[in-house]
Amino acid sequence: MFGCAGCGAVLTAAVSEVALPVHWTDAHWETLHPPLLEAGCYAVDPEPYGPPWRQEDEVGASEAAERGWFAPFGALSYGPTGTVLLAPGDLRGTRLILERAAGYCMGIDGRDGPNLACVGCDLPVATRMDDCGCWQVVLLDPEAVVRLPAPPELPVMDWTELLATDALWHRLSAFRDIPAGAALAQVVVAAGGEPVEAAPGPVAELLGRTLGALMPAGEGAKRLDLAGPGFGERAADLVLVPVHPQTGEVWQPRGGAVPVPTDAALWSELAFPPHRTRLPAVGGLPAGAERDDPLPPHPAYPIGPSHAAFRHTLARMPAVREPWLRAIYDRGW
Structure with missing residues (x-):
């Protein structure tokens, strides 16, 4: 639970901390996004966020590396660390600062800094973002809020509970390319510059073509497959495993x-693809009847890994300074 540092007013009742979603690092331009987090949860971003910003040529490679960036990736934030992220519906006791409510076309993008003020003392305490190309989220300014006594957090579920309650699922939908790009970067680093062969099935469908474009061809390829709770382990050199x-x-x-x-x-x-309903090849509904079942969850087009998420993840890994990997980072696919 967090409150205003100015007057102590409660700003949110969210009490359960979760891991920072990996898809926070990327978004789809000119697309309305769902809330980044589930109701009642919050996450903390350990990286600097917000202004002031400094360009790469001002910072230099050595200083950028000290801040966790090992390859060029645009401007670097010199804002505070520890920004708290919430679902917009979990915020209370604030008002919109109208002169800071600028956006691109469908909402607010936070370009002017904190745009929500505490109604008790008028201190700017948070930034709401909900424009196209932004995850719907509220960012609490770590320098303007304080932790308050709160009820116990939800207990940490083990993997069995997570599988049984469907807690691993999230509304990724068309945005699954973002975590796929982050996973692809991890695969490339783990392969160490050697060929990679994705196991037939979902792994090959998602990453196989891109791995073929990025990694060298040849014999002795490292096999990439899945492993995890409720799924088991297969004979492989590299295995995609879940993050709690x-x-x-x-x-x-x-x-x-x-x-x-x-x-x-x-x-x-x-690991557990959604059930896809098989429709009859012949026949149809009676005259006058209307279908009320959802269509099978087939994507409109193949979804591959996000190039932006791939580069963002690589840029934060020291291994990207190795010549072979830096060449991949610069070249892409």
Whole structure:
């Protein structure tokens, strides 16, 4: 629970901390997004966020590396760390600062800094974002809020509970390319510059073509497959494994495969694909009847990994300074 640092007023009743969603790092331009987080939850961004910003040529490679950036990736934030992220519906006791409510076309994008003020003392405490190309989220300014005594957080579920309650699922929908791009970067680093062969099925459908374009061809390719709770382990050199959505811990295989951390929602879609209804090839509904069942969840077009999320993830990994990997970072696909 968090309150205003100026007057102590309660700003949110969200009490359950979760891992920062990996899809926070990217978005789809000119597309309305759902809330980033579920109601009642909050996440903390350990990276600097917001102004002031400094360009790459002002910072230099050494200083950028000290701040966790190991390849060029636009301007760097020198704002505060520890920004608290909430679902917009979990905020209370604030008003919109109208002169800071600018956006692109469908909402507010936070370009002018904190745009929500405490109704008790008028201190700017948060930034709401809901424009196209933005996840719907409220960002609490860590320098303007304080932690308040709160009820106990929800207990951390083990993997069995997560699978049984469908807690691994999230409304990724067309946005699954973002965690896929982050997972792809982890695979490329784990492969160490050697060829990679994706196991036939969902893994090959999602990453196979891009891995073929990025990695060298040849014999002795490292096999990439899935492993995880309720799924087991297969013979592979690299395995996509889920990241716990509450704690951020990576599921560890017991065999000798190298674990590749993957967003839990994306992993669950790969390991346990949604049921796809089989429609009859002949026949139809009676005259005058209207269908009320949803269509099978077939995507309108193949979804591949996000290039932006791939580069963002690589830029935060020291291995990108190796010549072979920096060449991939610069070239892309």
